[in-house]
Amino acid sequence: MVGDLESKLFAVLFLLSTAQAGNTGRLSGHHCADFQTANILRGSKLKVQFLLFTSSSPSCGELILADDDIKKSSFNSSLETKIIIHGFRALGTKPSWIEGLVHAILHTSQVNVIAVDWVYGSTGAYPSAVENVTQLALSISQFISKLLALGVSGTSIHIIGVSLGAHVGGLVGHFHGGQLGRITGLDPAGPKYTRASPEERLDPGDALFVEAIHTDADNFGIRIPVGHIDYFVNGGKDQPGCPRFISAGYKYLICDHMRAVHLYVSALKHSCPILAFPCASHQDFLNGHCVDCVDPFLFSCPRIGLLEQAGVEMRKLPKEVKVYLMTSTSAPFCVHHSLVEFQLQTKRNVVTSIEITFCSNSTNDSAKITIPKLQVMGKQLLAHRVPLCQINSVTLKYLPKNKFWRKDESSIVGKFCAAQLPLDSNRTMSCLPWNITLPGNTNVSYELPATCA
Ligand SMILES: *[C@@H]1O[C@H](CO)[C@@H](O)[C@H](O)[C@H]1NC(C)=O
Ligand SMILES: *[C@@H]1O[C@H](CO)[C@@H](O)[C@H](O)[C@H]1NC(C)=O
Ligand SMILES: *[C@@H]1O[C@H](CO)[C@@H](O)[C@H](O)[C@H]1NC(C)=O
Ligand SMILES: *[C@@H]1O[C@H](CO)[C@@H](O)[C@H](O)[C@H]1NC(C)=O
Numbered sequence: 001m002v003g004d005l006e007s008k009l010f011a012v013l014f015l016l017s018t019a020q021a022g023n024t025g026r027l028s029g030h031h032c033a034d035f036q037t038a039n040i041l042r043g044s045k046l047k048v049q050f051l052l053f054t055s056s057s058p059s060c061g062e063l064i065l066a067d068d069d070i071k072k073s074s075f076n077s078s079l080e081t082k083i084i085i086h087g088f089r090a091l092g093t094k095p096s097w098i099e100g101l102v103h104a105i106l107h108t109s110q111v112n113v114i115a116v117d118w119v120y121g122s123t124g125a126y127p128s129a130v131e132n133v134t135q136l137a138l139s140i141s142q143f144i145s146k147l148l149a150l151g152v153s154g155t156s157i158h159i160i161g162v163s164l165g166a167h168v169g170g171l172v173g174h175f176h177g178g179q180l181g182r183i184t185g186l187d188p189a190g191p192k193y194t195r196a197s198p199e200e201r202l203d204p205g206d207a208l209f210v211e212a213i214h215t216d217a218d219n220f221g222i223r224i225p226v227g228h229i230d231y232f233v234n235g236g237k238d239q240p241g242c243p244r245f246i247s248a249g250y251k252y253l254i255c256d257h258m259r260a261v262h263l264y265v266s267a268l269k270h271s272c273p274i275l276a277f278p279c280a281s282h283q284d285f286l287n288g289h290c291v292d293c294v295d296p297f298l299f300s301c302p303r304i305g306l307l308e309q310a311g312v313e314m315r316k317l318p319k320e321v322k323v324y325l326m327t328s329t330s331a332p333f334c335v336h337h338s339l340v341e342f343q344l345q346t347k348r349n350v351v352t353s354i355e356i357t358f359c360s361n362s363t364n365d366s367a368k369i370t371i372p373k374l375q376v377m378g379k380q381l382l383a384h385r386v387p388l389c390q391i392n393s394v395t396l397k398y399l400p401k402n403k404f405w406r407k408d409e410s411s412i413v414g415k416f417c418a419a420q421l422p423l424d425s426n427r428t429m430s431c432l433p434w435n436i437t438l439p440g441n442t443n444v445s446y447e448l449p450a451t452c453a
């Protein structure tokens, strides 16, 4: 399976290979260090580089070589440190998202950002990049040991690893006895890691807080939970807005996998909260079975971004908790989740389908409630782009199941309720009065009795 992915990647990458930025750039007279460019004829050294970015020069990397004196650089040991580790680079080029991520971090917080450049070791074939991972993790660990020697606290170190880089971060954390502050894995790599032992891959023991954002679990990403909190975005496999056909080329291959990075960058740049909800599966989540964060997070829902422990206020975090959320198709990706329910006045001996649309001044967002036959209650999650209190009206459309041998009932009667997640402890919902009648295939609109606090 790995070989297959690889050959697909190669074919497309070669067709689309484009030259990347050169080795150094210049900014207002200073020399700025940049990522190296490795060609397909790899060298025999890993050539790991550490590039420092600070708030005072977020676009200008400062090269810190392994034997350099960090004290001479603009590294500020009283600030937190974020270490970014990229993954497999088929063509040995600089990752296109690095600058966006560095800027987004420095936009929100005054920290030291270190981008680890290991393009030399990450290029060529995926399995050889994987073979270089231990050596890479050792040199990052040595670098961190130097920071610790300067008086930097381990808890102030946060590793952000992308794909293969997430497992590198796990190894680094493992070498430091799991005492570093935080590791964020952005779609941790799946091939060669799904069946690896926890020592070889990212796992909750690698740092005081480990989180992972899964966006391509059926391809390049890992299927299993690897952190304290594991976000399965839109189920963790296929992302809205990503092409579903191979004819889209490179985008088709990489779009779901890279969505984790774009989502994370967006969460740092925008204030709209990207909350997620613990649940056993994506299907249970969509079916409205997981509507709060009481179990196991004691009411605080995890939020993608830089909040301490993702905003979960618990002394001892449980491990490998799968949390679910939906997103929109493009940045800033945030949606609000509402539970929508329809209760029939009398049960029917066929399945009942009702299309629900939330209309605001600027958006229409829909979901379909399905009520199983011989039951009265149907519920579903509806993702909407403005808060529930800004929804002006809800449109309900009953979709009769007319078969040529039997006509379905021409209308149904029942009660509609909605509530935005997380529901409060009383499960309070806003409801339309009883006995609304829905004629078949006809939009019926009501004002929704919810007001902004
Ligand atoms: C390091 O950061 C601290 C906290 O923001 C600040 O007070 C101090 O001036 C910084 N040191 C240098 C050398 O910039
Ligand atoms: C929606 O449009 C109406 C009429 O133009 C306006 O009064 C209302 O404030 C708008 N609502 C929002 C949430 O923008
Ligand atoms: C939402 O749907 C209504 C009814 O179909 C339509 O009139 C309106 O233009 C739509 N609004 C948006 C923002 O798409
Ligand atoms: C839940 O219901 C109880 C009893 O009716 C009430 O005292 C409490 O304020 C309600 N809590 C919320 C969050 O609405």
Ligand SMILES: *[C@@H]1O[C@H](CO)[C@@H](O)[C@H](O)[C@H]1NC(C)=O
Residues within 6 Å of the ligand: 434, 435
């Ligand atoms: C629904 O309407 C019928 C007829 O108007 C009425 O008898 C019944 O009580 C109503 N049901 C509810 C739950 O309000």
Ligand SMILES: *[C@@H]1O[C@H](CO)[C@@H](O)[C@H](O)[C@H]1NC(C)=O
Residues within 6 Å of the ligand: 357, 364, 395, 397, 443
């Ligand atoms: C019913 O509402 C939906 C969603 O707003 C819209 O797409 C559709 O065109 C409407 N249909 C009719 C017949 O008005």
Ligand SMILES: CC(=O)N[C@H]1CO[C@H](CO)[C@@H](O)[C@@H]1O
Residues within 6 Å of the ligand: 042, 043, 044, 045, 046, 047, 120, 121, 128, 129, 131, 132
């Ligand atoms: C740069 C580097 O060390 N690359 C090594 C990565 O792993 C492969 C496979 O073991 C080696 O051939 C490379 O030399």
